[in-house]
Amino acid sequence: MSATDRIWTxxxxxxxxxxxxxxxxxxxxxxxxxxxxxxxxxxxxxRVVSDGMDAIAQAxxxxxxxxxxxxxxxxxxxxxxxxxxxxxxxxxxxxVVIHPEARAxxxxxxxxxxxxxxxxRLRMARVPEGAELIPNRMSGAPGIRHGSIxxxxxxxxxxxxxxxxxxGTLEGGVPLISETVGxxxxxxxxxxLLRAVEAAHEGVQIGxxxxxxxxxxxxxxxIRSTSRDTLDACMAALCEGLTELGLDYTPGGI
Amino acid sequence: MSATDRIWTxxxxxxxxxxxxxxxxxxxxxxxxxxxxxxxxxxxxxRVVSDGMDAIAQAxxxxxxxxxxxxxxxxxxxxxxxxxxxxxxxxxxxxVVIHPEARAxxxxxxxxxxxxxxxxRLRMARVPEGAELIPNRMSGAPGIRHGSIxxxxxxxxxxxxxxxxxxGTLEGGVPLISETVGxxxxxxxxxxLLRAVEAAHEGVQIGxxxxxxxxxxxxxxxIRSTSRDTLDACMAALCEGLTELGLDYTPGGI
Numbered sequence: 001m002s003a004t005d006r007i008w009t010x011x012x013x014x015x016x017x018x019x020x021x022x023x024x025x026x027x028x029x030x031x032x033x034x035x036x037x038x039x040x041x042x043x044x045x046x047r048v049v050s051d052g053m054d055a056i057a058q059a060x061x062x063x064x065x066x067x068x069x070x071x072x073x074x075x076x077x078x079x080x081x082x083x084x085x086x087x088x089x090x091x092x093x094x095x096v097v098i099h100p101e102a103r104a105x106x107x108x109x110x111x112x113x114x115x116x117x118x119x120x121r122l123r124m125a126r127v128p129e130g131a132e133l134i135p136n137r138m139s140g141a142p143g144i145r146h147g148s149i150x151x152x153x154x155x156x157x158x159x160x161x162x163x164x165x166x167x168g169t170l171e172g173g174v175p176l177i178s179e180t181v182g183x184x185x186x187x188x189x190x191x192x193l194l195r196a197v198e199a200a201h202e203g204v205q206i207g208x209x210x211x212x213x214x215x216x217x218x219x220x221x222x223i224r225s226t227s228r229d230t231l232d233a234c235m236a237a238l239c240e241g242l243t244e245l246g247l248d249y250t251p252g253g254i
Numbered sequence: 255m256s257a258t259d260r261i262w263t264x265x266x267x268x269x270x271x272x273x274x275x276x277x278x279x280x281x282x283x284x285x286x287x288x289x290x291x292x293x294x295x296x297x298x299x300x301r302v303v304s305d306g307m308d309a310i311a312q313a314x315x316x317x318x319x320x321x322x323x324x325x326x327x328x329x330x331x332x333x334x335x336x337x338x339x340x341x342x343x344x345x346x347x348x349x350v351v352i353h354p355e356a357r358a359x360x361x362x363x364x365x366x367x368x369x370x371x372x373x374x375r376l377r378m379a380r381v382p383e384g385a386e387l388i389p390n391r392m393s394g395a396p397g398i399r400h401g402s403i404x405x406x407x408x409x410x411x412x413x414x415x416x417x418x419x420x421x422g423t424l425e426g427g428v429p430l431i432s433e434t435v436g437x438x439x440x441x442x443x444x445x446x447l448l449r450a451v452e453a454a455h456e457g458v459q460i461g462x463x464x465x466x467x468x469x470x471x472x473x474x475x476x477i478r479s480t481s482r483d484t485l486d487a488c489m490a491a492l493c494e495g496l497t498e499l500g501l502d503y504t505p506g507g508i
Contacts, residue, residue: 022287022291049299081462124442195334222272
C-alpha cells in the first residue's frame with residue numbers, strides 16, 4: 001500500500017436526547033458524511049448518545065482511539081444541557097478553561113445585542129484546555145478543535161458553516177468515488193449478478209439499496225472505488241449484466 | 255424504586271454503508287425511537303456501522319450486554335452485502351440455519367411470482383439458530399428475533415410493518431411523556447430560567463433545542479417526565495418564567 005492509499009477514517013458522535021426521543025430527525029449524519037467523502041476521509045462509525053457526561057465521555061474515548069478523526073455534533077450551546085465541552089474535557093483528563101479568543105469573539109458579537117455577554121453566553125467560550133477554535137460566522141459561538149476531536153454545533157446550518165471553515169484543512173486520502181444505477185428491479189433477481197460483478201473487480205464494493213415507493217419495489221446499486229477506471233469498468237459490466245437479464249435500468253439511479 | 259419505575263432501555267444498530275456515505279438519509283432512527291417511546295422503552299444509544307462482519311458483530315455484543323433490547327435495521331435482504339444474520343450469529347456463537355417457517359412463507363410468497371424461490375431469495379430464510387420470526391406482510395421476508403435482539407428491515411416502510419407486528423409484545427416501563435414550548439427566543443436569554451425550573455422539579459429533564467429558520471434564531475424547550483402532574487407543573491412554571499422575561503412563546507413549540 002503506497003502512502004496515497006492510506007485510508008483515513010472518522011467517527012461522528014451525535015449528542016442529543018432530541019434525536020433519541022424521535023422528536024428531531026437528525027440531519028448532521030448525512031451532512032458530515034458527504035463532507036468527509038470530499039475530504040477523502042471515510043465516515044466509519046456513528047454513535048448517538050444522550051446528554052449525559054459519562055455516556056459522552058465514554059463514547060469519545062472509544063471513538064478517538066479507533067479512528068483518525070472524531071467529530072461531535074450538539075451540546076456546545078449556552079444552556080444547562082450543553083455539556084459536550086465538559087464531557088470531552090473529562091474524557092481527555094484536562095480542565096475546562098475560557099478561551100480568550102472565543103471570549104473576545106463573543107464580547108464583540110454581543111456588544112450591540114440586547115443583554116450583552118451574560119454568564120450563560122460566556123459558557124460558549126468554554127473549551128477543554130489546549131483547544132483551538134473553529135470559526136462560525138453565523139452565530140458568533142465558535143466550534144472547537146482539540147487534536148483530532150472536532151466539536152461542532154448541533155443546528156445543521158451552523159454545523160455546515162463550521163464544516164465549511166474546515167474544508168481542505170484536514171489530511172485525507174484518495175476520495176472514494178461512486179456510480180449508481182437503479183431500476184424497478186427486485187434485488188433478489190440480481191443478487192447473483194451483483195456478487196459476480198463485485199468479485200470480478202478488485203477494490204470495488206457494490207451496495208444494493210432496495211426501496212418501496214409509489215407502491216412498487218425497486219433498488220439502486222451503488223458501486224464504490226477509489227479508481228475512476230475500475231469504477232467505469234465495473235459499471236459497464238453491471239449494466240451489461242442487467243441488459244442480459246432483460247431488466248430496465250437508469251444510470252444515476254432512480 | 256418500585257417495580258413500575260424500572261426503566262427499560264434499548265439500543266439501535268443501523269447497518270449500512272449507504273448511511274455512512276451520506277447517500278441515504280436515515281429514517282429508521284426517528285421511527286424506532288418514536289415507537290419505543292410508546293412501548294415505555296428508552297432508546298439510549300444508536301450506532302451506525304458499515305456492512306462488515308466484525309464491525310457488526312462487535313457492536314452487537316457491546317450493545318446487547320448493555321441494554322435490555324437491541325434493534326438492528328438493514329442487511330437482512332437477499333444480496334451479498336446483506337450479512338446481518340451472519341454477523342449476529344457470529345456475535346452469539348451460534349450457527350446460521352434455514353428457518354422452516356420462513357422458508358414456507360417465502361415458498362408461498364414466490365409461488366406465483368416470476369423466478370420462484372431462487373437461492374438468493376432463500377437467503378432471506380436464514381436465521382441465527384434459536385431465532386423466531388417477526389411477521390412482515392409487505393414483502394414476505396420476515397424480520398428475526400433472537401432473545402433480546404430484533405433484526406429489522408432497512409427499508410423504512412418494511413421496518414414500520416415489523417415494528418407494528420411487535421407493538422405491545424415487549425415488556426416496558428412507564429412511558430416518558432413530554433411537553434414542548436417554543437418561540438423566537440435565543441436560548442442564551444433563557445439558560446438561567448431553564449436550569450432553575452429543571453432543578454425545582456424532581457424527575458424532570460428540560461432539553462433546549464435551538465434552530466435557525468427563515469433567517470431567524472429560535473428554540474424549542476422540551477420537558478420530559480414519567481409523571482403527568484410533574485410535567486404540567488413544570489410546564490406552568492416555565493411558561494410563567496418566559497412571561498416574566500417578556501418573551502413570546504407558543505405551547506406545543508414552533
